[in-house]
Amino acid sequence: MATSRRRKPQADETPQYSTEQLLKYYREMLLIRRFEEKAGQMYGMGLIGGFCHLYIGQEAVVVGMQNALIPGDSIITSYRDHGHMLATDMDPKGVMAELTGRSGGYSKGKGGSMHMFSREKKFFGGHGIVAAQVPIGTGLAFGHKYTQDGNINVCYLGDGAINQGQVYESFNMAALWKLPVVYVIENNKYAMGTSQHRASAGELCERGSAYGIPGHVVDGMSVLAVKEASEKAVAHAREGSGPVILEMKTYRYRGHSMSDPAKYRTKEEVTKMRTEMDPIDNLKKLILENGSADEDALKTIDRDIKNIVAEAADFATQSPEPDPAELWTDILIEA
Numbered sequence: 001m002a003t004s005r006r007r008k009p010q011a012d013e014t015p016q017y018s019t020e021q022l023l024k025y026y027r028e029m030l031l032i033r034r035f036e037e038k039a040g041q042m043y044g045m046g047l048i049g050g051f052c053h054l055y056i057g058q059e060a061v062v063v064g065m066q067n068a069l070i071p072g073d074s075i076i077t078s079y080r081d082h083g084h085m086l087a088t089d090m091d092p093k094g095v096m097a098e099l100t101g102r103s104g105g106y107s108k109g110k111g112g113s114m115h116m117f118s119r120e121k122k123f124f125g126g127h128g129i130v131a132a133q134v135p136i137g138t139g140l141a142f143g144h145k146y147t148q149d150g151n152i153n154v155c156y157l158g159d160g161a162i163n164q165g166q167v168y169e170s171f172n173m174a175a176l177w178k179l180p181v182v183y184v185i186e187n188n189k190y191a192m193g194t195s196q197h198r199a200s201a202g203e204l205c206e207r208g209s210a211y212g213i214p215g216h217v218v219d220g221m222s223v224l225a226v227k228e229a230s231e232k233a234v235a236h237a238r239e240g241s242g243p244v245i246l247e248m249k250t251y252r253y254r255g256h257s258m259s260d261p262a263k264y265r266t267k268e269e270v271t272k273m274r275t276e277m278d279p280i281d282n283l284k285k286l287i288l289e290n291g292s293a294d295e296d297a298l299k300t301i302d303r304d305i306k307n308i309v310a311e312a313a314d315f316a317t318q319s320p321e322p323d324p325a326e327l328w329t330d331i332l333i334e335a
C-alpha cells in the first residue's frame with residue numbers, strides 16, 4: 001500500500017520523460033562519474049600530472065543542460081571541465097589521454113586537464129583563469145547573433161567567479177545587445193576553501209538584475225529539475241529575448257583539486273550530500289520506482305560505462321608521449 005502511494009506522485013511528476021530519456025541521463029551522468037573516479041585513481045598512481053579538478057557530485061548540471069541544447073550550440077567553462085567535455089560527446093579516450101599528457105589527447109598532450117577544446121563539438125574550453133570564460137562565452141554568443149545561426153552559448157562559471165569584474169562587463173553587453181547566452185552559475189558552495197557566505201553578498205541569481213537579466217535558482221542535484229529550467233532559459237535566449245542566469249545549487253564531493261586538504265568543511269557535510277542528494281542515486285531510485293527499467297538494465301549500463309572508461313584509461317597509458325618536435329608547434333610566436 002505504502003509503495004503504491006509513493007509511486008503514483010513520482011510517476012506523475014515526470015510524465016514528460018520517456019524511459020529512453022531517463023536512461024540516457026543516467027548513462028551520461030554515470031560516464032562522467034566513473035571517468036573521473038578513474039582519473040582520480042590514475043592521478044594517485046602518478047600517471048596524471050599538474051592540476052586536476054574533479055566534477056564528481058555536479059554531474060546533473062551539465063547533463064541536464066546539455067540535453068536542452070541543439071547541435072551547434074556552443075559551451076564554455078572553467079578548469080572543472082571533464083564533465084562538460086564528456087557531455088558534449090567528446091571522446092573519453094582523447095580526454096583521458098590529454099590528462100596523461102599523451103599525443104592522443106585533445107591538445108596532443110600539451111594542454112592537460114584545463115586546456116582541451118573541440119570545435120567539432122562546440123566545446124570552447126577549459127579556462128584556468130577564474131571567470132576568463134565569461135567574456136569569451138559572451139563573445140561566442142555575439143558570434144551566434146551576428147551570423148544568425150540560430151544557436152546559443154551556454155557559459156558556465158563558479159560561485160567564486162561571480163565576483164570578478166569582467167562578469168559584469170559581460171552582463172552589460174549581453175543585456176544591451178540581447179545576446180543569446182545562458183549563464184550557468186554552478187554554485188557548489190565553495191571557491192577553493194572559501195564558502196559562498198564568506199565571499200559573496202546577496203543572492204547570486206540576482207547578480208544580473210541591474211542589467212535586467214532574469215535569474216532563477218535551480219536544484220542542481222536533480223537532472224530533471226536542471227533539464228526543465230534549462231529548456232525555458234534556452235528558449236528565452238534562442239528566441240532573441242537576451243541572456244538568462246541560472247544559479248544551480250550543487251556540490252562537489254572531492255576537494256577543489258587533487259591537492260586539497262579539505263579542512264574548510266566537515267566530513268559529515270560531505271557524507272550527508274553524498275547519501276541524501278546524489279544525482280545519480282536519486283535518478284536510479286526514480287527509474288526503479290517508476291518501473292522505467294529494472295536492476296538488470298541498469299547493471300548493463302554500468303558494465304558498458306566501465307568498459308568505455310577502461311578503454312579510455314588503456315588508450316591514455318599506451319598512447320605515446322608527444323614528440324619533442326611538438327614543443328615548437330601550436331604556439332603563438334614562432335621560434
Ligand SMILES: Cc1ncc(C[n+]2csc(CCOP(=O)(O)OP(=O)(O)O)c2C)c(N)n1
Pocket residue numbers: 078080128129130157158159160161162188190191192256
Ligand atoms: C583570476 C584568478 N584568481 C584566482 C585564481 C585561483 N583560483 C583557482 S580556482 C579558484 C576558486 C574558484 O571557485 P569557483 O568559481 O566557485 O569554482 P569551483 O572551483 O568551485 O568550480 C581560485 C580562487 C585563478 N585561477 N584565477
Ligand SMILES: [Mg+2]
Pocket residue numbers: 158159160186187188189190191192
Ligand atoms: Mg565553487
